[in-house]
Amino acid sequence: MSDSWLFLRDDETVVWEGTPRLSAAIGGITAGTVIVGICLVAAVTVDPRLAAASLVGIGIIAWSVLRIRHTKYVITTRAVWLKRGVPGRTVRRVGLSQVQNTAYSQSVTGSTFGYGTVSVEVAGGPDVTFRRIDDPETVRQAITGRIGGDGTEIPGTVEQWKEVLAIVRDLKTAVE
Structure with missing residues (x-):
């Protein structure tokens, strides 16, 4: 990957990468368009100098789109x-190793059009949220498949547990 902000270790690879959908900027685009429209109507009916105020609306539109375009999400074999x-x-x-839990959610329109939000609960810090991404269930599975998943596995080997049992028996004998 050529992005300078992302550094990967030798054994680390990118599993998934994405950005929010452009529809995440729809609120800013709508507000900016309304402001431009009002300014242009005011420029025609009141004073032509009011057309300059439409730059505010154009700025809002540009900011909304740039904010979405400059947001990136990446999942690697070691990190989010x-x-x-x-x-x-x-x-x-x-x-x-800091990921405690993951979840995804989809609104009615998200379910219809295939986008949603993935939330990642982080131990000792604020959660990470991937908003308005395509196929959130697959993205969530890409994370949970790498964190040790369903919690049904017993940690350690049989030999390690036999050693623990021997230590506990020794402690019990010492206490009695």
């Missing part, structure tokens, strides 16, 4: 990454 920011940049890396 979030990068965002237009004038500045915020990069967050969460090792998969």
Whole structure:
């Protein structure tokens, strides 16, 4: 990957990467369009100099789109990454060992059009949220498949547990 914000270790590979859908900017695009429309109507009916105020609406539209376009989500074999920011940049890396739980949600329109939100609960820090991404269930599975998953496995080997049992028996004998 050529992005300078993402550094991978030698044995680390990208499993999934994505960005929010452009529809996440629809609120800003709508507000900006309304402001431009009002300014242009005011420029025609009141004073032509009011057309300059439409730059505010254009700025809102541009900001909304840039904010979405400068947000990136990455899942690697070792971590979950979030990068965002237009004038500045915020990069967050969460090792998969810190991931406690994952969940995904879809609104009615998200279910219809195939997008949703994936939430990643992080031990000792704020959660990471991938908003308005395509196929959130698959993205969630890409994370849970790497964190040790369903919780039904017993940690350690049989030999390790035999050693623990021997130590516990020795402690019991010493106490009695």
